[in-house]
Each structure stands twice: as C-alpha cells, then as structure tokens.
C-alpha cells in the first residue's frame with residue numbers, strides 16, 4: 001500500500017509521467033488542487049480556478065467556508081466518536097434541523113457516510129416495509145456503486161457485472177431525447193407497464209433523482225413523478241427521492257428537487273453537499289416506515305458522527321444566513337439565460353437545461369440528429385481549464401457540460417464562465 005501511495009504521489013507530481021489510472025479524473029493533465037476558498041480552487045503553482053463543478057461535493061457554502069471550518073474544529077476539540085454507542089447533542093441537533101426542512105411526515109433521520117450507503121439503506125427499508133423485492137428505477141440514473149445501488153443505476157459505463165434481481169429500469173422521461181418529449185404522464189405509463197408485465201403486480205419501491213446529475217443534468221419531464229408515484233403506490237410500493245445532487249437549495253426554486261414536481265416521497269436520501277465536503281449522508285423517512293429497522297440492530301459506526309453533524313448543521317445555518325437558495329435562483333436563472341443566448345450563437349449547443357445552479361449544456365455535431373459532440377466537449381473543457389474555469393461533464397455520451405458551482409456563485413462569476421466558454425467555442 002505504501003508503495004502504491006508513493007507511486008501515486010510521484011505520478012501526481014510529475015504530470016508528464018502521469019498515467020491515467022484514476023478512472024474518473026476530469027482532465028488529461030489533471031489539476032492538482034492544494035487550496036480552496038469559496039468558489040475558487042488553487043493549484044500547486046498558485047493558479048486560481050473558478051470552480052463551477054465542485055458544488056456537487058461542496059454545497060453553497062463554498063470551499064472552506066469559515067463557519068463550517070470553525071464548527072468542525074470546535075466539535076473535534078470537544079469529542080469525536082462513533083455515532084451509535086452514546087447520545088451526543090451534535091447528532092440530535094442536526095437531525096432535528098434537517099427534519100424541519102422536510103415536508104409531511106418525513107421526520108425520522110438515519111445517518112450514513114455516503115450517498116451510496118443512503119440509497120442502499122433506503123432500498124432495504126422499502127423492501128422490508130413492503131415485503132416486496134422489486135424496485136423500479138430510471139434508465140440513465142446513477143444511484144451509487146455498491147451492489148444494490150449499482151443495480152438500480154442504469155448507465156453502462158458505471159455498472160460492473162452485478163447481480164440485479166428484481167430491478168426494472170423504466171423509460172427515462174427525457175424531454176430532449178425521449179420519445180414523448182416533455183409529456184411526463186406518457187413516460188409514466190411505462191412504470192405501470194413494468195408493474196403489470198414485469199412483476200406480480202406489487203413492488204417494493206421506486207427510486208429517482210429529480211434532476212439526473214451523472215446522467216447529464218436531465219430534469220424529469222413535468223408531470224412525470226405525480227403519475228409514476230400514483231402507479232407505484234397503487235402497487236404497494238414506496239417512493240424514494242434521491243436528492244444527493246439536487247437537494248440543499250441547489251435548484252433555487254425549492255430546497256429539494258422533488259418539490260418542483262409537487263410530490264412528497266416516502267423516503268428521501270441525500271449526501272455530497274450536506275456536509276460541505278465532509279463524508280456524511282442521510283435517509284429521512286416517516287416514523288411508520290422507520291419502524292422496520294427496529295426489528296434488528298442497525299449499526300453504522302461513523303454515519304453521522306459528531307464532527308460531521310456539527311459541520312452539516314453549520315452548512316444549514318449558512319444556507320439560511322447567506323440566503324443561498326435565493327442566490328441559486330437568481331444567479332442560476334441569469335446563467336441559464338446567458339447559456340441560452342450562447343445557443344443562438346453556436347450550432348454545437350443542442351440543449352440548455354436544468355434549474356438554479358444545476359445546469360446542463362449538451363453539445364451535438366448535428367442539431368437534427370442530436371449526434372453527441374463528445375470529443376468537442378472534452379476539448380472545450382480543456383481550453384476552459386487553461387483559462388481558469390473548471391466545469392464538469394456527464395451524460396451517457398459524455399457530451400453534456402455539468403455546471404454545478406458552489407451556491408455562493410455570483411453574477412460576475414457567471415459572466416466570466418460564459419465569456420470563457422464563448423471564447424473557447426469561437427476558437428474551435
């Protein structure tokens with residue numbers, strides 16, 4: 001292991017000898033970050049980058065937000081321990097604050113270390129509660145990388161050969177590439193068909209993102225979730241909202257992504273931005289559903305430990321204090337408008353979509369055929385990086401820019417980002 005670490009350091013320090021063994025690094029010449037401050041990252045040479053992608057890991061507060069750093073340090077000085085052996089105020093305080101952000105009867109919180117764990121737990125609870133094994137998820141979804149969550153994930157480049165019995169993948173309500181355009185109810189009919197023709201008529205659960213992140217910032221067609229939830233509930237199943245990327249005020253119009261579709265899930269999962277970079281995830285559900293975990297011992301050593309929950313509580317406070325949801329709405333709407341204008345200028349932009357500070361720009365070489373411009377996507381990202389702007393990419397074809405900055409992003413940052421993208425496209 002030591003040798004591996006030393007080799008890794010050697011490769012990272014010397015870019016020329018770097019072998020791309022790390023499968024998900026964004027750039028051929030990776031950025032080696034050493035410092036972060038709010039919406040900026042700094043590399044070893046002190047070069048500053050505007051971080052328009054880190055928001056999926058670091059919520060609104062931005063990198064190293066002083067309030068969050070202080071909360072972590074304070075708690076570390078007091079006590080850091082496992083979550084499960086004793087009571088501690090930091091854990092309860094955050095659970096209470098988080099539950100207060102939830103609609104309906106979603107008042108019981110379980111903590112995990114990651115989004116994968118949160119979704120695994122949510123699916124297990126749905127199966128235990130309903131006594132049914134079948135789970136429906138959407139094609140193009142990403143829900144994690146353990147056996148169960150990889151099963152419901154439906155993007156071949158993120159799936160190993162896992163056993164996925166009882167998993168059904170429904171038609172994706174994709175307004176850009178889907179067969180039924182923006183007609184959410186027509187796509188939802190496929191959920192009913194899967195129940196009728198792929199199961200005994202009863203299901204355990206249904207898991208979806210409100211805006212697919214890894215899948216290329218794809219907002220589910222309007223009207224989809226109410227219709228699909230209705231079919232699932234008639235079949236006895238529970239509806240799980242995966243808010244790992246779209247939660248915590250990112251969409252601007254709402255605190256949670258599912259709220260834009262006017263539904264209330266039975267279970268909500270979250271991670272990433274919840275702790276501004278700390279490893280913490282959560283599952284929130286109703287007291288009735290939560291009961292299923294009292295039949296056995298459920299134990300997660302570090303899920304929601306005092307340091308992570310103290311940091312996460314500080315995150316929630318910063319979102320309120322700095323009005324970051326409003327900022328995501330105002331700056332996100334402005335940024336989307338600017339991308340839409342860019343689309344008028346460049347044929348290569350096939351679609352601009354998303355909500356708040358969760359935006360996608362899909363590149364195609366032919367607008368009619370929607371041929372993915374994957375090589376061009378990589379090229380423009382590289383050019384933008386050279387000019388000091390970091391964005392992400394995703395989608396099945398890897399041809400969608402993912403713009404998910406920390407929620408403290410300003411209009412000036414938005415202008416800089418679009419100007420740099422404009423310049424890179426003009427030089428193609």
Ligand code: PMP
Pocket residue numbers: 113114115116117119142143144145209213214242243244245271272
């Ligand atoms: N759900 C969604 C929607 C995600 O985007 C991810 C991570 N990309 C996960 C779950 C898994 O989260 P983690 O990497 O923390 O396990």
